[in-house]
Amino acid sequence: MRTARRASNVEVPSFLRQLVKETEKMVTFFFKGGPSERVPGEEENLNEDDTMPSPYLERPILEKHVSEGGSRMGLNYAVASMQGWRAHMEDAHTCMPQLKGELEDWAYFAVFDGHAGVTVAQYCSRNLLDHILTTEDHKPFNPREKERIQNAGGSVTLQRINGSLAVSRALGDFDFKEVDWRPETEQLVSPEPEVYELERTPEDEFLILACDGVWDAIGNEELCAFVRNRLQVCDDLRDICAQVIDLCLYKGSLDNI
Template sequence: MGAFLDKPKTEKHNSHGEGNGLRYGLSSMQGWRVEMEDAHTAVLGLQAPGMTDWSFFAVYDGHAGSRVATYCSKHLLEHIITASVSTGGKQGLQVGSDGCSTDTQALPPPAVGAVKAGIRTGFLRIDEHMRSFSDLRNGMDRSGSTAVCFSTLDHKPCNPRERERIQNAGGSVMIQRVNGSLAVSRALGDYDYKCVDGKGPTEQLVSPEPEVYVMVRAPEQDQFIILACDGIWDVMSNEELCEFVKSRLEVCDDLERVCNEVVDTCLHKGSRDNMSIVLVCLPNAPKVSEEAVRREAEVNKYLEARVEEMLSRPREDAFPDLVTVMRNLASDSGMPPLPPGGGLASKRSVIEAVYNRLNPYKEEDGVNTLYKYAPLCVDLLQKIHV
């Protein structure tokens, strides 16, 4: 759902940080959507009693507007911290009236169970708090947002557990949507779906209750964590994205750049949604490899030479557009191995740089050839998984 632009907005928002034994980078792009509805949070070292060794990362995928996603990106963490500290206080933590302590290092960390309960309570509290906002309460703004803060399962209306709750609240699941409209069954906001009399907040058509998982770390095996929105997952599977990120970390240690490559690749694979990704690297993350850098340079050199060859040969017909160039490269049997999970789409910037340098024609409206023929190109790139 949602309207699209004539050409994508490709400007990116980037950030990065390092601390607590972690490094992170993030990238977000509006893409083809008429509005940027994604938001994110990345905090290293929580300013709360005993939690300076904790970090928090989240991606919020908004729908029907950006209001809820934006507010949650700024305030969900404080609700979680307050709830976690309150629960921990029962175990002996001394907390000030503002929910924080001036000496956070001296206090013991809250138990994992307290934080787990705090996350659930924090979600429920911020959802109830936003309900008081006049624009959300009176229906002038009908926005909502999903939230991924670590490992999750998709909350789809057709899942048996979700369908049962929806039907118990008097709703139905049609075309895999709540009442034939909303594609997610749990979200923050979306108050049009949370007004069934006699039902609690977690029993409504759409529930704000998160599923919280505790995963035991395996330091020798754990490499990185990826949090992303549907604009990424629509065109890359878990396995494809992990393989692609791993291959990029072996040739570049700039996490912002790695995230930018993911976003660009997803755009060229045909994603029509907003795109956001947060990449958190653990101490055992892949390191830059001289061999991988060498292979990367060879692939780029090969692509540059092939495009130059295609565009420089004498011809009687019209100068080929970029779609034709991509199609010819896709059928090239001599192509060296491309980045796993990314394929030819991940090399579009290399290909386009040569194409633009040798193209004697200029688009009067400034629309890139690849975007001018977007429907054809999207269909093509979705078939390219070299």
């Protein structure tokens, strides 16, 4: 497997920087309950520890980590990642184009979207080897997910669980799994994945695995059309992955990509 690092040439629009600042102000205002009234003559006491740290950077980190590989079965792949606007890189991935032993006809690829830290994503990338394909986004505002959250005593505010967590199924996040009398799959956050088994056909062109830094910025059909178009003029999968990252950044993605 070869690994390369490339810088992005995308010029970040000024409106994105302004959007980050305004979003941070709005979220801070909501969670802190707005400005407090002060007693006349009372000295303003502002402590840096009372200020909510921003999840975003003043400027995005555009350095890309790009790699490629393949297997004896003729399976070729490439992967690219970038920290982007986020203060930390919290996502991880695993690429195993050919497993060993009785599973030598199998390949394993996974993207782990971390939040509130990278520990769980990195642990899963090293240890979680399960042959699944998740094809539905688990968002708190989806009707079925919202019903489970409300049944567990929670709410969906700002499209987040209790106004905080943006995903409704995840490993970890034990603060959202504390209803003792409910089973694991009926908590505010469920660890249960949705599993689909799909037969490959000769018409299959490629498979895209990505985190929500991609899918929140571009739809399935649009991204497939973009990749298909690029494959007609470029045979370097690493370059195409890097171009997808640039496209999502340009379309306004504020997450790790």
